[in-house]
Amino acid sequence: MLGEKKWIRKITASMFSVLFMIVSYSMVGMAIYHFVTALQTDEQLVTGIIRSINDLFIALATYELSVGIFKEYRGQGDEDIGLIWSIRRTVTRFVSVVIIALVLEGLILVIKYSQLDMAGNLFYPVAVVISASLLLISLALFLHWTRQEPAKDNS
The missing domain is CATH 1.10.287 (Helix Hairpins)
Structure with a gap:
């Protein structure tokens, strides 16, 4: 019974870790899009660059969350x-x-x-x-x- 719970925990942790990693990569893509758009329009250059920086910070936070979940709940930590x-x-x-x-x-x-x-x-x-x-x-x-x-x- 204990082995089953450990298996379910690992699957669930992997699923959440992958979901947060997908969100992180999506935010990196949005940051690139906002940066390129800001460079092309010139009128909102500062706003676009700041928006891309915000997106990158959100991506970094979700990446850290993904790595933390994977390490803590999958038993891959130290x-x-x-x-x-x-x-x-x-x-x-x-x-x-x-x-x-x-x-x-x-x-x-x-x-x-x-x-x-x-x-x-x-x-x-x-x-x-x-x-x-x-x-x-x-x-x-x-x-x-x-x-x-x-x-x-x-x-």
């Missing part, structure tokens, strides 16, 4: 370092990419609203940057609480 340390590393990489994407989005919104003289809407990018800051603080707390204490030698 068994010698333990589950907690593997999860700690995966969460750190994924959340770091999300934080970078949020900060970039906040900066893009600040530039966009400044160019369009919509200073009244600046609380949206400020909220995005504050959210990224809270996420960064949460990541720091997570890393602090899951750090390995040095072994004490009682000899």
Whole structure:
């Protein structure tokens, strides 16, 4: 019975990993499309380039999620370092990419609203940057609480 559950877990993990990988590759394709379109039109060059950068960050985040799912649930991770340390590393990489994407989005919104003289809407990018800051603080707390204490030698 236990072997069956392990087999189902591996199949399900592989399926989700492949789905997230497909989303990641699709986002890379969209980034290329937005970049090429921006180069051809000239009127929205900065917006198109920024949009392609956003797409690449989303692609990177979904790629990290795909790799993390595959390693953690398929049993392909580093068994010698333990589950907690593997999860700690995966969460750190994924959340770091999300934080970078949020900060970039906040900066893009600040530039966009400044160019369009919509200073009244600046609380949206400020909220995005504050959210990224809270996420960064949460990541720091997570890393602090899951750090390995040095072994004490009682000899």
